Amino acid sequence: MRATVWLRGVLVALMLGVAGAALAQANLEINTPAIAGLQASMQARHTQLAGLYASGAIGLTRDGNIALRDANAVPLAQRQQANSLVAAENQDRTALYREIARANGKPEWEGEIRATFAQRWIEKSQPGWYYQNPSGSWVRK
Amino acid sequence: MLRLGVWVFVALTLSFAAATRAQHITLSIDDLEAPGFSAKALKGDLRGTAERELLLEIGAVTLHGRTWRNVRVRCPRMRLESSVIACAEAVIEAGEKIPLTFTYSASQKKLEVVLRPASREIWQLDADFGKREFRVAIDNGKPERLASWLPPEMPKPSGGTIKGAITFLTAGSVNAQIEVDGLAFSDASGLRAGEKIKAGIRVAADQRDGVWQWRASADWVAGEVFWQPIYVTGSGQRLEAEGISGAQRTQIRRGSLTLPAVGSAEFNGVWDHKTEQIINADVRSTPLKLSALYAQVLKPFLAQTALGDVRTAGEVTAAVQIAQGKLGTVDLQFKDVSLEDHNRRFALFGMEGHIPWQQDAATQAEISVKGGEVLRLPFGPFRLPLNMRGTHFAVDKLDVPLLDAKLTVSDFSAGLAADGWRWSFGGGLTPVSLSRFTQSLGLPTMHGSLSGVIPRMTYEKSTLSVDGALLFRVFDGTIVAKDLRLLDPFGKVPRMQADLDMRNLDLDLLTRTFSFGNITGRIDAQVTGMELTNWQPVKFDARVESSAGDYPRKISQTAVQNISALGGAGAAAAIQRSFLRFFEQFGYQKIGLKCKLRNYVCEMSGAEDAPQGYVIVKGGGIPAITVIGYNRYVSWQELIDRLKRIMQDNVHAIVE
Numbered sequence: 001m002r003a004t005v006w007l008r009g010v011l012v013a014l015m016l017g018v019a020g021a022a023l024a025q026a027n028l029e030i031n032t033p034a035i036a037g038l039q040a041s042m043q044a045r046h047t048q049l050a051g052l053y054a055s056g057a058i059g060l061t062r063d064g065n066i067a068l069r070d071a072n073a074v075p076l077a078q079r080q081q082a083n084s085l086v087a088a089e090n091q092d093r094t095a096l097y098r099e100i101a102r103a104n105g106k107p108e109w110e111g112e113i114r115a116t117f118a119q120r121w122i123e124k125s126q127p128g129w130y131y132q133n134p135s136g137s138w139v140r141k
Numbered sequence: 142m143l144r145l146g147v148w149v150f151v152a153l154t155l156s157f158a159a160a161t162r163a164q165h166i167t168l169s170i171d172d173l174e175a176p177g178f179s180a181k182a183l184k185g186d187l188r189g190t191a192e193r194e195l196l197l198e199i200g201a202v203t204l205h206g207r208t209w210r211n212v213r214v215r216c217p218r219m220r221l222e223s224s225v226i227a228c229a230e231a232v233i234e235a236g237e238k239i240p241l242t243f244t245y246s247a248s249q250k251k252l253e254v255v256l257r258p259a260s261r262e263i264w265q266l267d268a269d270f271g272k273r274e275f276r277v278a279i280d281n282g283k284p285e286r287l288a289s290w291l292p293p294e295m296p297k298p299s300g301g302t303i304k305g306a307i308t309f310l311t312a313g314s315v316n317a318q319i320e321v322d323g324l325a326f327s328d329a330s331g332l333r334a335g336e337k338i339k340a341g342i343r344v345a346a347d348q349r350d351g352v353w354q355w356r357a358s359a360d361w362v363a364g365e366v367f368w369q370p371i372y373v374t375g376s377g378q379r380l381e382a383e384g385i386s387g388a389q390r391t392q393i394r395r396g397s398l399t400l401p402a403v404g405s406a407e408f409n410g411v412w413d414h415k416t417e418q419i420i421n422a423d424v425r426s427t428p429l430k431l432s433a434l435y436a437q438v439l440k441p442f443l444a445q446t447a448l449g450d451v452r453t454a455g456e457v458t459a460a461v462q463i464a465q466g467k468l469g470t471v472d473l474q475f476k477d478v479s480l481e482d483h484n485r486r487f488a489l490f491g492m493e494g495h496i497p498w499q500q501d502a503a504t505q506a507e508i509s510v511k512g513g514e515v516l517r518l519p520f521g522p523f524r525l526p527l528n529m530r531g532t533h534f535a536v537d538k539l540d541v542p543l544l545d546a547k548l549t550v551s552d553f554s555a556g557l558a559a560d561g562w563r564w565s566f567g568g569g570l571t572p573v574s575l576s577r578f579t580q581s582l583g584l585p586t587m588h589g590s591l592s593g594v595i596p597r598m599t600y601e602k603s604t605l606s607v608d609g610a611l612l613f614r615v616f617d618g619t620i621v622a623k624d625l626r627l628l629d630p631f632g633k634v635p636r637m638q639a640d641l642d643m644r645n646l647d648l649d650l651l652t653r654t655f656s657f658g659n660i661t662g663r664i665d666a667q668v669t670g671m672e673l674t675n676w677q678p679v680k681f682d683a684r685v686e687s688s689a690g691d692y693p694r695k696i697s698q699t700a701v702q703n704i705s706a707l708g709g710a711g712a713a714a715a716i717q718r719s720f721l722r723f724f725e726q727f728g729y730q731k732i733g734l735k736c737k738l739r740n741y742v743c744e745m746s747g748a749e750d751a752p753q754g755y756v757i758v759k760g761g762g763i764p765a766i767t768v769i770g771y772n773r774y775v776s777w778q779e780l781i782d783r784l785k786r787i788m789q790d791n792v793h794a795i796v797e
Contacts (some may be wrong), residue, residue, distance in 0.1 A: 032741075033677035034634045071331030073256035074366050079331065080372045084444050093444070099674075 059130030064118035148340030313348025338364030546573035728762025
């Protein structure tokens, strides 16, 4: 529950425009049916991902995705599912960044929107979760 | 190394034999080298007469890449006779202290070394230097002791026990029989790991003229393995193979793999060591149970495809040949195969057939399907004559019964290009009962029939496009879709672009269908520049207006109220306050409504402008009514919500 609140918090914070200077003109508040659909899909999945963040099995990557960083933290029989969850989440995230850029009429901003999200996911993540620092090493928050 | 071992022991025997009368003898060797073995800074120290104590210190010993430093062997009571050297209670110190016994018989040229690293754990070496035969027997061995000998890229064992024996003759013969119980292994990432594994392996190999002839079998009784992306539990899987291995290649002459719940397959082939590629292979399966094959093997590989989450049934028999390093033939036979998407997007039932695919020859597959459904729309039996040549597939004509009609697909062609799959087809749909069609899709029941012509539909570079116009006949009129493009149709956020042109739709049929109140007449509608994202409209210019021509034009009071209600709740109430409420229906001259959708807001206008508003229904005849809209800008979502409310309210009224 707390994790879902976290996810919503990050999304709301981003949507309210806590963006970098490069995105000063971008309307991150924009909420199209496609964006709403992706957010709903991510929120539904987050209940399954929360435990994996907490155990350190998955972490937030520096490029705005998530990755399975230590499968040993997951029981053997559940590693396949953890893999699938990570792949599905990254598909949603990629689509989300693209849709926000497209809804702004600036598809070329996708990379900057991704970078802004990457930074915020990490800043808003909970203590104990893992994230990738700028050099790509895993760090426990 | 083995030859060196003989030399060392013979040399030591001579030294120690000569020293039997001495009280203190020391031995020092700087360097010992042999393939796979080296030892540096060896020092031997033997003292005493009646009871001799041996202390052997080695600065560094390396065995097959693994190095131990400061290794010490201490034997407090050493038997040192002319033909026997033995110690029953030695200890070897190499990181840990391991009790050790050894006996060397010079007359028989035999050595026995027994290591007992833990209670009940025994590693025993029996060497017969005369026969050049060596045997390692293990009982309750900890597999993690072998970890450092394994190549770095391999997962490392971390638990369980090993039992078994390996015998080899230096003349070129190996026999091994090993069983593991409770084996656990993993690589650092945990993506290749196993737990609680109970399994056995048997290998017999003989070397002649530099070529090994071998036979091997493995049985997996219990435990679980995750080898990304596959997770399998041990349930009696068995692998058997025999073949020959030379420096360049390994040839499997005969092999078989049995997966208890799935079926089995026999195989043979050639593996090139240098290129690490299969040169030739021939694999033939027995009928395989598709449900178990899908669950155990196929599912994780199909995760992001349409077949990622399906219920499967039936049997598939497969034969695959690889020749000259390339896939040559794939032969598949289906028996009563069913595929059913868990999200109910599609289903195929009772699929039978034979697909004899060849890389370099044209062949034809014959597939028959008893039935199925697409998006809850049931279809009947059909036969699929599929022409194949390499990665090009074609169907001249396919007729699929769809409800009471027939869907025809003609000139289907698919091929694999550098940027992915491309396919195209044309076709049409004979008139299908709209009431059955809409009921199957869970839509409001429509009356009349639907038929259509598909000129040419093409898919390439993740885009589905229609060449020409797509024509449907509904509500006694026509709908033509032009410039239809579906971008990324199988992706997370599909997008659609099209222009729609609807002509002469029968308003009576249309309004009955949607419980909107009754309107008699005909309308045309144009939707230009339509863009849908995730099947939701984001942009279009739409106009609905009465069709040209003479026809009866009547509108019921309910329909007037509903049209008014689209403009807001207050408008509908106005009718109830006037004398108009006494009339059931009114005449009208024309109906017109336009919506320009941008940023989820509909900019409304009507058949013509009116003071502070726009005319939606312009009255005509007696009694006549004119409906004027005043809201110029309406949120699209609000408009949809109002429409839903109207239809729900009206449906309720009918039920009552």
